[in-house]
Amino acid sequence: MAATETHRAIDAVWRIESAKIIAALTRIVRDLGLAEELAQDALVAALEQWPDTGVPDNPGAWLMAVAKRRAVDVIRRARLLERKQEELGADPPRPREEPEPDDVGDDLLRLMFTACHPALSTEARVALTLRLLGGLTTAEIARAFLVPESTVAQRIVRAKRTLARDKVPFEVPSGDELAPRLASVLEVVYLIFNEGYSATAGEDWMRPALCADALRLGRILCGLAPKEPEVHGLVALMELQASRARARTDRSGTPILLMDQNRGRWDRLLIQRGLAALRRAEELGGLGGPYTVQAAIAACHARAVTPEQTDWVRIAALYELLAALTPSPVVELNRAVALSMAFGAGAGLDLVDELAAEPSLANYHLLPSVRGDLLARLGRDEEARTEFERAAGLTRNARERAVLLGRAASCAAHHAVEPRGEQAEDDSG
């Protein structure tokens, strides 16, 4: 094998093995930063030796053995230091070496909870998760989030320091602590997915590689915490949303709204996987969590072979459930759209009018956009025009502004307006 080929093979092995190695080392040395350094040392050893010896038959075990040997050296040195301190009468640092079962899955789950610890900022959690569990390099993370590499590196260094300073234990939380901590893990994974799915910055509307990273993390999490319904709910939601990825833009990169997408381009394999994950989530916990409910909404779209077959009555009911679980005016706005699709524009308008007083939606362009749409469908063209113009003034997206001004103009001309109800219920459902 040529050296470059070996290096690419090492990259691949690293992507597969690094999280497991770092997780096992963290359990041994009880310091995430040190664990990652030791794992990197093992990687360097592979880079030095494998080009000559070839990739070993079991590369993961090779890396793990080298890394563990170094970890034991570190512990031995620390003990030695400890003994000397004792001789000098100093307070000995607490010895940490309770024997624990060598379960890769448990270690990975601990690593995930640690990387997503609430002591860390959201950006730090995202960076640390992608780096430690996704096997991404700092450069790759920087590219994905369009920030300088030094920024990501700094975030990671600071995060490790925070974890060490706060003596965050390397463990899976239990009891009352579990639910909020799991929510934090799921939030980080979904954040990564959304950053890929509707890029908040940059030219591209989607960064599929990030979606793939998030999906992989979610699928791994399903194996680590198979009894948690919301883990399956989140994965279902991501699989179903990702199934529409290639139908979401036209050739020039312009976004295509859900109801206008070519459903033949939806990825049937991901839909199948999403529906299966949703079934598992519902078996475990019913429609009891926000990710599962959102996945159930996405499933209504996935099951509809044509837009006309969409079960809007069920979608409206699911949004009501979602609003009860996670009250939010944006969810209410989506519910209004679903109501209008299920029961007519008037039904949606009542709810939208209630939301008009909501201060958090004051500058949200989708509110007047949806209201304009409903008014237009009711034939109230003049009021609709005002709403579309207001929406156009609020949006920051040039393409969207053009669409909204176009609709305002067609209302002014008293043109018959095609019923369209998907503005708020865009591609997030």
Added chain:
Amino acid sequence: MRFLVQVRATADSEAGVVPSEELLTEMSKYNEELAKAGVMLAGEGLLPSSKGARVHFSGRDTTVVDGPFAETKELIAGYWVFEVKSLEEAVEWVRRVPNPDGSLGVIEIRQVAEADDFGEEFTPELREQEERLRQRLAENR
């Protein structure tokens, strides 16, 4: 990137020899590992080609030929669909496929094409045509 990983047939798989318990155990461990790593999207074993058929095209005519087929090493005995970062990663995973009784012959890894992979040859008209076709397929489901 998505890859179709094809396990090529062997004389045994074509003869319908039931895999050893050892192989079955190790294979299910391997599949579990793939699933846990978030890599495996799908995977299935296939029955011998004697249970299958081929449709030959010649102009507008078609002829159906029932299995079995002779060229065993070109046949497929099973497949996985992987979602990984690179061909190298797919290779790394395939190197780990268990082969306790030495019965495996060849496993072929092929990347799944996206529309963009067809490049210039895939003209907008062709693309539209394909999209229409996919649409119809979806409607007929």
